[in-house]
Amino acid sequence: MDPNVFIIPARVIHNWDFKRYPVSKKSALFLLEFQHHPWIDMKKLNPKIYCGVSDMAQLQELRIQLNFLRAYIFTCREPVIEELQKRVWPREYLYDHVHLYTISDLAQIPNSSLALQLEKVVSFAKSHVLDCWLCSQKGFICEVCKDSKILYPFETSSTYRCDECSSVFHAKCQNESLPCPKCKRRQERTSDTSLVDARHS
Structure with a gap:
């Protein structure tokens, strides 16, 4: 393989082009030096x-x-x-x-x-x-359907995970367009607490 030709990261990222191209000596040094850096x-x-x-x-x-x-x-x-x-x-x-x-x-x-x-x-x-x-033991129960089967967030093809509270649900039961039951309860509790505080202030 010609040592003076390289895969160009920008071409991969933007064009999905994995062909090897000639580069300048300076660019070659950069690509070699940083080839294992994330x-x-x-x-x-x-x-x-x-x-x-x-x-x-x-x-x-x-x-x-x-x-x-x-x-x-x-x-x-x-x-x-x-x-x-x-x-x-x-x-x-x-x-x-x-x-x-x-x-x-x-x-x-x-x-x-x-x-x-x-x-x-x-x-x-x-x-x-x-x-x-x-x-x-660190799994979740879907709060929507209450099915007893334990869910885990790494089961990404069949579950939905709330970005706010990290609760996990069946993907068929919950998605980002629906309000999260746990977050909704938290908001309601916060609203109730704020209302009580306002009455006593």
Whole structure:
């Protein structure tokens, strides 16, 4: 492979173009030096890419799941935390920041190797949470239908999570266009408290 040609991040981000192009010596040094640095923020640079490119939509789904799973595992026992870190190292940003990518990450998208790596980590983490007595207790019951089946936020294809209170519901029961029952109760309590305070002031 010609050492003087590179994948150009901007072409990938905006044109989904993975061809390698000749670059200046200065640009080549930059691309080599920062190829493993997570400085590419897709949400800032091209948020529409998640809707227009199926590969990115899949990666985003996996990254969100991993981010939720990380929250569970990082409150569990030390050996499990270390195992997750080992499986992701040295790319901890993959579960810390769901929109950050490196140049080397971009290069792994066309052959699906990045997605496969994430799928393996997600599978490990999900199996642990569901089988762990401590982690599995931190699920949710859908307040809308009251079904007894435990829900988890990393089940992104079948659940909806409120951004305000973090409650989890079945996607068929709740969505962003409907008022969250828990948030609604909080607002009502706040209103009642304010009314009582006003009467006594």
